[in-house]
Amino acid sequence: MIKPKTGLRLVVFTLVAAALVFAGWRLTRPKPPEVEVATIARGPVESTVVNTRAGTVKACRRAKLAPVAGGQIVKMEVKEGERVKAGQPLLELWNRDLAAQRELANRQLATSEERRREACILADNAQRDADRTQQLAAQGFVSPQRAEDARADARSRRASCDALAADVKRAQAQVRVALAGLERTTLTAPFAGIVAKVTGEVGEFTTPSPPGIPTPPAVDLIDDSCLYVSAPMDEVDAPRLQPGQAARITLDALPGKTFPGHVRRLAPYVTEVEKQARTVDVEVDFDAPPRQALLVGYSADVEAIVARHDDALRVPTQAIQQDGTVLVLGKDDRLETRRIKTGLANWAYTEVTDGLAAGDRVLLSFDQEGVKAGVKVTPKAAP
Incomplete structure (x- = not known):
């Protein structure tokens, strides 16, 4: 028969041993894993591409410019990085022959204008003489034949004036041809911008690009x-x-x-x-x-x-698993699987139309071992 004191000691010993075992279990049991969670809230969501x-x-x-005609560069008016205005000369090719042709055309034009002026003066004078002869013929002082000859001479001189006026127009056209030839040897900026690159130096030859054969442009101009x-x-x-x-x-x-x-x-x-x-x-x-x-x-x-959508219930996109579900913290911080319906989405946020409510906390990452539905976890806010 166990004595009362001995029984009491046995009970106390048993309780102490149980408490020690429980404390040891508490201390040695694995702690719930820490996981990052995000709280569901409202905010803007965009669908982007x-x-x-x-x-x-x-x-x-941006224009990669080259002269219309090839030739030797005699003037390089700009440098790389320089800003230019529309119409500003960029470079000039050798063009002494074309300049001489322009001078010749100008002198021919001046000669044609002087000849026209002379012929027109004579035509005006002949017309006045014909008018006076016609008056004298009407009064019987000269014969009708003389009046007719005076009118014919006036018409002839007027025709000569008109012909020389056409010759002046021809000379003017010749001047424009000479000027066009000169313009082909000067490269100008089609718009204001900055010179990105210059290919060529004074004394070198430059040519336009033949069809199908790309060559470096003389000047690369950018409108920045x-x-x-x-x-x-x-x-x-x-x-x-x-x-x-x-x-x-x-x-x-x-x-x-x-x-x-x-x-x-x-x-x-x-x-x-x-x-x-x-x-x-x-x-x-x-x-x-x-x-x-x-x-x-x-x-x-x-x-x-x-x-x-400016005021949408949204969840971080990384919280959605491939099967369209999320892990939500339930009672006692245990993870629960929940299927959701979504709307607009991008790499950052996805709109939730059903399955979640504001204030719900969802798991952000799934790469921790043993973290799955039904597991108790220790939540920590996402950084």
Whole structure:
């Protein structure tokens, strides 16, 4: 028979042992894994289209200029990086022969004008003489034949005046021909801009590009007062794009900055490049000229906004699994699988139309081992 004191000691010992075992279990049991969660809230959601490869900043006007005729450069009027005005001479070719032809044409024109003036003076005088002879013939002082001869002489001299006037026009045309020949030897700026590159030096020969044989231009002129971005979009996204849509432009050269813009044009054909996806080139204008000086040729990315909902219930896109479900923190911080219906979406947020409510907390990442539905977790806010 167990004594009362001995029984009490046994109970106490058992309770102490159980408490120690429970404490040891509490201390050694695996802790719930920490996971990043996001709280569902309302905010703007956009459906966007982005370029498949880097786009390029381009100038609205860029001309690779060369003289109409080939020849030796005798004057180089500009340097690379220099700003020029419309009509400003850029370079001049050897043209002494054409200048001499222009001088000859000018002298021939002057001679023709003097001859015309002389003939017209004589014609006016002959007309006045014919008028006086006609009056005398009417009074019987001279014969009718003499009056007729005076009128014929006046008409003849008038015809000579008119013929020489036509000769003056021919001489004027010859002057214009000579001037056109000279203009072919002078390269001028078709618009105001900046000289990007000059190919050739004084004394060298330059020629225009024959058909099918590209040659370096004498002067590469860029109008950098108007810039836009050309970017390739996947052909699958092309039907969703149209001119006038809002867009955002980012530049690798200016990280952290976004420039608003809008779609100005879609290429009317699909570009097919070997070993690359078929794309459609999209041109995007800046809504306002950037304050920073942009260089033509900068790489750029375009995000065209197809649709936007300003006050939508949204979930981070990374929280949605491939099967269209999310893991939600339920009671006692255990994960639950929930299927949702979605609307607009982009890489950052997806609109939720059914399956979640504001305030719900969803799992952001799924790469932790053992994290699945039914597991108790320790939530931590996403950074």
